[in-house]
Amino acid sequence: MARIDLNNIRHAYMAAPKGDDDFALKRVHHTFDDGGAYALLGPSGCGKTTLLNIMSGLLRPTEGEILFDGRDVTGLSTEERNIAQVFQFPVVYDTMSVRDNLAFPLRNRGVAAGEIERRVNEILEMIGLADRAGQKARGLTADDKQKIALGRGLVRSDVSAILFDEPLTVIDPHMKWVLRSQLKELHRRFAFTMVYVTHDQTEALTFADQVVVMNEGEIVQIGTPEELFERPNHTFVGYFIGSPGMNVIPVRVEGAAAHIGAHRVALPGIAALDGAARTELGVRPEYVRIGAEGIPVRIDRVEDTGRRKIVRAALDGRIIAAVMPEDMTVPAEPHVTFDPAGINLYANSWRVDLAQPGRGAGA
Amino acid sequence: MTKTWNNRAWFLVLPVLLLVAFNAIIPLMTVVNYSVQETFGNNLFFFEGTKWYQDVLASPRFHASLLRQFMFTFIILAIEVPLGVAIALTMPRSGPWVSVCLVLMALPLLIPWNVVGAMWNIMALPDIGLLGYGLNKLGIPYNFTRQPFAAWFTVVLMDVWHWTSLVVLLAYAGLRSIPEAYYQAAKIDGASRWSVFRFIQLPKMNRVLTIAVLLRFMDSFMIYTEPFVLTGGGPGNATTFLSIDLVKAALGEFNLGIAAAMSIIYFLITLLVSWIFYTLMMRGDEQ
Numbered sequence: 001m002a003r004i005d006l007n008n009i010r011h012a013y014m015a016a017p018k019g020d021d022d023f024a025l026k027r028v029h030h031t032f033d034d035g036g037a038y039a040l041l042g043p044s045g046c047g048k049t050t051l052l053n054i055m056s057g058l059l060r061p062t063e064g065e066i067l068f069d070g071r072d073v074t075g076l077s078t079e080e081r082n083i084a085q086v087f088q089f090p091v092v093y094d095t096m097s098v099r100d101n102l103a104f105p106l107r108n109r110g111v112a113a114g115e116i117e118r119r120v121n122e123i124l125e126m127i128g129l130a131d132r133a134g135q136k137a138r139g140l141t142a143d144d145k146q147k148i149a150l151g152r153g154l155v156r157s158d159v160s161a162i163l164f165d166e167p168l169t170v171i172d173p174h175m176k177w178v179l180r181s182q183l184k185e186l187h188r189r190f191a192f193t194m195v196y197v198t199h200d201q202t203e204a205l206t207f208a209d210q211v212v213v214m215n216e217g218e219i220v221q222i223g224t225p226e227e228l229f230e231r232p233n234h235t236f237v238g239y240f241i242g243s244p245g246m247n248v249i250p251v252r253v254e255g256a257a258a259h260i261g262a263h264r265v266a267l268p269g270i271a272a273l274d275g276a277a278r279t280e281l282g283v284r285p286e287y288v289r290i291g292a293e294g295i296p297v298r299i300d301r302v303e304d305t306g307r308r309k310i311v312r313a314a315l316d317g318r319i320i321a322a323v324m325p326e327d328m329t330v331p332a333e334p335h336v337t338f339d340p341a342g343i344n345l346y347a348n349s350w351r352v353d354l355a356q357p358g359r360g361a362g363a
Numbered sequence: 364m365t366k367t368w369n370n371r372a373w374f375l376v377l378p379v380l381l382l383v384a385f386n387a388i389i390p391l392m393t394v395v396n397y398s399v400q401e402t403f404g405n406n407l408f409f410f411e412g413t414k415w416y417q418d419v420l421a422s423p424r425f426h427a428s429l430l431r432q433f434m435f436t437f438i439i440l441a442i443e444v445p446l447g448v449a450i451a452l453t454m455p456r457s458g459p460w461v462s463v464c465l466v467l468m469a470l471p472l473l474i475p476w477n478v479v480g481a482m483w484n485i486m487a488l489p490d491i492g493l494l495g496y497g498l499n500k501l502g503i504p505y506n507f508t509r510q511p512f513a514a515w516f517t518v519v520l521m522d523v524w525h526w527t528s529l530v531v532l533l534a535y536a537g538l539r540s541i542p543e544a545y546y547q548a549a550k551i552d553g554a555s556r557w558s559v560f561r562f563i564q565l566p567k568m569n570r571v572l573t574i575a576v577l578l579r580f581m582d583s584f585m586i587y588t589e590p591f592v593l594t595g596g597g598p599g600n601a602t603t604f605l606s607i608d609l610v611k612a613a614l615g616e617f618n619l620g621i622a623a624a625m626s627i628i629y630f631l632i633t634l635l636v637s638w639i640f641y642t643l644m645m646r647g648d649e650q
Contacts, residue, residue, distance in 0.1 A: 058547050078550045091548040093562040104562075108553035152552060 002068040002160040002193060004032040004055060009064035011050055017062065024050045025061070026217040032161070034069070035191035037184070039198060039208035043240070047217040048197045052163050055195065056083045068160050085163040086153040090145035090170060094138040098129050101137050101148050102155050109156070123151040126182060142170045150179065154186065161193040168203065180207055201241050213237050229284070230342070235349045238282050244310060246344075247288065247320040249281045253345070261316040263295045268340040269354030276347035285310065287342025288322035290330060294337035299330055391630075397623035415624035425625065427600065428608040429632075435515075435604060436583045439522045443579060444572065446523070447530025452564070454535055465535075468528045476525075480592025483521040487593070507594065511601035514594050518602055521589055526582070530575045537571035538564060573644040577637055584633050605629055 011025040020026055025047045032038055040048040053059040055066065057078040065074045073081050084105075093101050102123050106116045124130040127147040132140070137148060146167065153162055164183075168176045184207060187194055198204050204211050205225040213221045213228065213236075221233035232238035238246030251258035251265070253273060258265045258281050265281065273279060290297075290311055297313040297320075309324040315336065322336060345352050398415055400408040419425050454464045474482075489495040489506045494517075498505040507513040541563060549559045587606040590596065596603035596611070603611070609629065613622030 053547075056551065058550065078547075079553050083551060085547070085551045087544040087548060089542065089544060091542075091544050093566075095562060095566045104554070105552040108555070108558070149548070152548075 003034040003070075004161060004193065004195075005067040005070075006030050006032075006051075006055070007065045007067065009051070009054060009061045009066070011047075011054060011059065011061045011063075023062070024217055025054070028064075028219055030212065030219060030222065032193060032195060035193055037187050037194045037196070037207060037209050039196045039204035039211045040214060041198060041201060041204040041211050041240075042214035043199055046214045048214050049165055051214070052085070052165055052195065052197050055161070056085045056163050057081045058085075082156075082158065082160045083163060084153040084156055084159045084161075086150050086165065086167040088166040088169050090142055090149050092137040092140075092145045092148050094136070096137055097134050098137055098140070098148055099124070099133040102151050105152055105156055119155050119157065123155050126154070126186075127151045127179075143172060143175060146170050147179070150183075157190070159192065161195060164194070164196040166198055167196075168198075176203075183207065201243075205241075213240065215240075231344060231351065232282065233351050235280060235282060235346050238284070238344075242284055242286075244285055244321040246282045246284050248346070249283070249315070249318060249320065251279055251281045253279050258345070260295070263316065265295075265338060265343075266340075267345065267354055268343055271345050271347070271352045271354050273347050273352065276352075278348050280346040280349070281338075282344040282346055282351075283320075283338045284342050285321040285323045287339040288320065289337045289339060290322050290324055290328075290334055291337065292331050292333065292335060294335040297334050297336050299334055302330065394623045394626050397619050398627050399620075401620055411620065415620040416628070419621060419624045419628055424608070428603050428605050431601075431603065432584060432605040435518070435522075435586070436580060438519055439526070439583050440576065440579055442519070442523050443527045443530050444576060447527050447575065448534045448568070448572070450527070450531045451534035451538055452560070454531070456539065465532070468531050468535075471525050471528050472532075474525070476588040477592050479521065479525050480589040483517060483524075483589075484593050487517045509598055511598055514598060514602050518590050518593060521593060522583065522586070525589065526579060530579065533571045533575040534568055537568035541567045569644070573641065576644065577640055580640060581633060581637060584636070 006028050009025060009028040010023055012023045014022055017023055028051060040051060042048050050059065054061045057073070057076060057080075061074070065072055067073065068081065078085075093104060096104065099120055102120045103116050106119060111119075121130070124133050127150060129144060129147060129151075132144075137145065140148070150167060153164070153167075168179060171179060180203065183194070183196075186192070196204070196207050198207075205228075209224065210222060211225060211228055212219055215234075215236045221228060221237045223231075223233075228237055228241050232241065232246060235246070235248050238248060249260055251260055253259075253267070253271060256267050256270050258267055258279075260281070290313070295315060297315045300312040300314055300319055302324075303310040303312070304326075306326075308326055309328070311322045311324050311330065312319050313322060313334065313336065314320075320336075324330075343354075345354055399411055399413070401411045402408050450468075455461055471479075486492045487495045487505075487507050489499055495505055495507070504510075505513050507517045545563050545567075546559065549563060554562070585606055586604060587610070590602050590604060591607055591610075594602045596607045605625075606629075609622060609625050612618045612625060
């Protein structure tokens with residue numbers, strides 16, 4: 001196990017990168033704590049796989065350095081870093097049996113036969129392939145192949161970290177849940193440092209203690225699932241996490257109030273905006289209340305998801321989403337209010353703190 | 364979807380039936396026809412039954428050329444397949460050199476067979492050819508028109524030069540189809556270069572190599588033009604392979620019955636060996 005420090009990592013796939021746009025990873029500076037379970041979350045092409053491959057040593061970053069427990073490993077190969085990594089699409093050695101596949105990483109490192117036997121049997125049990133241990137890997141389904149690939153990642157007990165690159169993409173939904181809980185369990189038992197790349201927010205939020213949200217080659221926010229949900233640092237995080245995503249409404253801010261067209265919304269604090277070009281209000285649908293008071297809206301449609309209703313309403317010509325309890329009905333003249341606890345203010349897409357009047361800068 | 368049954372649809376397969384009949388079945392049947400009869404010209408035929416077959420199968424001359432044929436095919440397969448795979452492994456996986464390598468590799472395949480024979484004939488001439496003259500200058504006595512070993516050496520070298528490229532191109536295509544993740548996983552698993560070849564590259568090349576071996580087997584087993592131009596089957600009968608022998612029997616000696624029976628036997632051997640190769644190599648592929 002190891003702590004992983006990424007110091008000002010930048011990476012470009014082209015030979016002579018010039019502008020920021022040439023970099024697949026713009027600047028990443030972050031520490032993954034020893035024994036932590038992290039998720040790298042972001043849309044396709046945001047640089048999360050690049051970052052993962054830089055950590056495992058499959059890619060050498062254009063700039064910056066990587067430290068494992070304080071030791072510079074930037075120039076070291078994957079093998080010297082002692083990393084395990086599981087890829088998106090199942091990689092198995094077709095001509096080997098399931099058992100040999102799992103034993104392969106251990107045999108290559110000269111682990112004693114008895115120890116190999118013990119580890120392999122344990123993993124076989126865990127991935128549920130014990131009854132097919134002698135079978136050739138070639139004939140297995142994609143599901144089973146990916147389980148072998150996962151198993152090969154987990155079979156070594158002395159790794160610095162285990163990296164997962166969207167490993168459950170090909171697994172069917174039921175099995176996904178089972179394997180995810182097993183990974184979580186394994187993490188609790190052995191305290192591996194685990195980094196899990198995914199574009200699926202449910203996967204990220206259920207697996208990780210800390211979620212690293214990336215967009216366009218940058219880390220946008222790092223936080224617990226709760227922080228990401230309650231206080232998204234960037235409007236992108238607001239959109240990307242939560243279903244439906246956060247409502248982002250352009251506003252004009254005057255002191256402790258935001259104006260949406262002719263309507264006024266009281267803010268829980270005063271923001272230091274420094275004349276930002278663009279100010280937006282971010283409110284999660286969970287904090288939008290439909291009732292008889294507040295700002296008048298026109299109901300566009302209501303989606304019943306079973307446990308709750310999602311209301312799409314037009315506010316000042318812009319559609320916003322609101323979550324309503326299953327047993328509530330939309331009033332005849334609907335209005336909305338925003339719960340102050342769920343109000344975030346964004347200047348140029350980044351969140352600004354709302355200082356409490358009197359405690360703030362004294363404005 | 365509702366299915367319509369109309370027996371007139373059979374007419375639609377008629378063209379392909381005719382095509383197959385004219386280019387395969389009818390010529391083959393003519394040969395079968397010749398192989399069971401004796402003719403002295405004037406369109407007079409006498410039925411001979413299996414006599415020609417018995418003659419061919421008992422003939423030492425046929426045994427000798429069949430043996431030479433198997434030896435030749437075995438040698439060139441043993442050289443071209445490993446060499447082709449080795450060259451494919453050293454070729455770049457991406458970048459501007461890929462197309463340069465591919466064009467260089469494809470060049471020998473574009474040269475007509477008789478030209479290849481003529482080229483190597485000139486090159487191997489002991490008095491003026493680069494190869495022949497060079498070898499003799501180095502103190503190695505070399506004359507492919509007199510020494511059977513030199514003749515074999517030249518024929519094999521020519522075939523390796525001409526056809527290794529085919530194996531290279533097929534093997535390269537197989538290598539290129541391996542996703543990058545396999546190499547990355549192998550690195551993570553600490554696999555050696557040999558393990559990568561043994562457990563990733565070779566299994567993934569299995570299918571294309573089957574095709575390469577089959578094509579090279581059939582082609583080399585039926586080789587005619589190049590050795591005919593190069594050595595004419597000599598010195599003596601040293602490089603008289605089956606097809607050269609067949610042409611000698613049919614056109615040189617006008618033994619139509621013998622030649623026809625030989626053709627059929629030749630055809631059946633090629634078919635049988637191809638089938639054995641195919642079955643053996645595909646066996647590992649099924650589950």
